[in-house]
Structure formats: structure tokens, C-alpha cells
Amino acid sequence: MAAPPSSASACSGESWPPLESSPDVFNQFMWSLGVPQGEAEFHDVYGLDADALAIVPQPVLAVVFCFPDPPENPTNPPEEVLATATENKETSDDVYFIKQIESLGNACGTIALLHAVGNAYSESLLKNSCLDLFFKSTASMDPYERARVLEKDDDIARAHSLAASAGDTELPDDVEEHYICFMALNGTLYELDGMKGAPIMHGSTSPESLLQDAVDIIKAIMHKIPNSINFNIMVLSKKSK
Numbered sequence: 001m002a003a004p005p006s007s008a009s010a011c012s013g014e015s016w017p018p019l020e021s022s023p024d025v026f027n028q029f030m031w032s033l034g035v036p037q038g039e040a041e042f043h044d045v046y047g048l049d050a051d052a053l054a055i056v057p058q059p060v061l062a063v064v065f066c067f068p069d070p071p072e073n074p075t076n077p078p079e080e081v082l083a084t085a086t087e088n089k090e091t092s093d094d095v096y097f098i099k100q101i102e103s104l105g106n107a108c109g110t111i112a113l114l115h116a117v118g119n120a121y122s123e124s125l126l127k128n129s130c131l132d133l134f135f136k137s138t139a140s141m142d143p144y145e146r147a148r149v150l151e152k153d154d155d156i157a158r159a160h161s162l163a164a165s166a167g168d169t170e171l172p173d174d175v176e177e178h179y180i181c182f183m184a185l186n187g188t189l190y191e192l193d194g195m196k197g198a199p200i201m202h203g204s205t206s207p208e209s210l211l212q213d214a215v216d217i218i219k220a221i222m223h224k225i226p227n228s229i230n231f232n233i234m235v236l237s238k239k240s241k
Contacts, residue, residue: 016160019109020167021066021177021232026113029163033156034129035117038239045233048215057237059207062116063182063214066109066232068225095119095185096135099143100194103151108194110160112179114150115192116236119183130155143198177230182214189213211235 019025023042031037040061046052096118098111117125118135125132134153138146150156180193182202189205205213215233222231 015103015157016105016107016110017164018106018177019160019164019179021109021179021234022167023234025163025167026064026109026234028166029110029159030113030117032130032159032162034126034131035121036124036126039124040121040236040238042234042236045211045215045235048219048233053211053215056211056235057240059238060211060235061120061183061207061238062236063211063218064112064116064179064234064236065182065214065218065221066177066179066230066234067218067221068176068228068230069178095183095190095192095199096122097143097192097199098146098150098194099197101144101147101151104147104194107150107160108179110156111150111194112181112192115181115183115194119185119190119192120236130159143194147194182210182217184210184213189217191217 019029023044026042030040030042042064043057045056045063096115098114098118100108100111104111114131114134117131122131122135125135130153134149134156138149141149178193178195180191183190183192184205184207187204187206189202189210191200191202193200202213202217218231218233
């Protein structure tokens, strides 16, 4: 699928500008924060058919989906449009989750990255790096407390701003896209969306089937937002040695 260059969060706030949905942007951002460059990297997913998914570098550690906010419709509220497994909402102590509070502005790209790294790679970070210190200091906190720490983390905010200025496209002030992350944790597919109250469980999965299982959920979301082409999927993959 074509990658929209202006994919970003639709939340307000100038201190956390929107991030371009680009592997180059996310890789430089992630590596600057403390993920070893030789360990993991983001890649685009160019289509949802079997052939396109087959060329995605494996193993996939996380799937990051950028999509437009659904249009306002009083007969079909946005939360209902995107809900695919609301009856399974519950928080697991094994899932690292951050709530996106209003003061974090367009930080949903950063929050998706933190969800991906925090659940897949938090034990392999460079010692005393930004992410190493952040995850260690927030490990026992709840999602709102983690958000408050992120809000005051000048190092991550500075890295976010640098990443936001590194894209090839100048993003508009009023963006309409949002990032979420899918993870396979303890045999369960989780959707991690900081705008929601908790992680959402989508049934069983495995590291091998994570990409396909996440794509099945993504297709359902895309089907409910039929009048847009601004969708983009990236994966965080472990680098082969």
C-alpha cells in the first residue's frame, strides 16, 4: 500500500509535533533513544496481500498502523467505528501501556514506538540511554503516571521534535491521522492505542503469525473508514545477524 507522507496524530498540542509515517524517521528516532542500531529496524509494508506480506523482514516484533480519524457521525461515533474487540478490554501486568493525555499533543507516533520497544525490546537497550532510563523509571507505574513522566521528559521530547523535522514532507498543523501498535504477548494479540483506556485483546497469535493477525484487524478498521486512502503500516523487525 502507498505510504502517506503526512500520517500523524490528530490530537492538539504544539510541543509534540506530528511524525511522518516513515521507517527512516522512526529508525533514526528509535536508535537515537537507545535501541542498538544493529538489533532492530522499522520497515514499510507495501500491501496486504500474501505476496506483499511474504517479503516483510522477519521476525516481526511489532506492527505500527497509521490511519485517519473516522469522520464525526452522531449515529456512528468514532469509538464505535474503530471498536473491533471492545468486549475484551482488559489490562495485563505483562503489557507496557501508556495513556495519551491531552498535554502530549501529537505524541501518538512516539507512544506507538514506546509501546513497540517497551514490550519487545526494553531489556536490550543501551545502558543509561533515554529509553533505558525511561522504562526502568516507569516500570511499576500505571498508564497515566507513565504519561506524566513522558510529558516532562525533555530528552524524549527533544528527540521527538528532531524526528518530526526530519521527514521529507512538511506536515500541516491540523493532522487527521493516528498511530496504534499491535503486539504478540504471551500468545495474545494486543492492540495498544494510547487514546483508549487500556490494551485491547484480539485473541490468540504467535510471533510467526503476528503480522497476518494484525493485518486482519487493520483490514476491519480500514473497511469502516471507506473514504480515505491515508493508511500506512510499518513493522518493527529484528535485524538478522
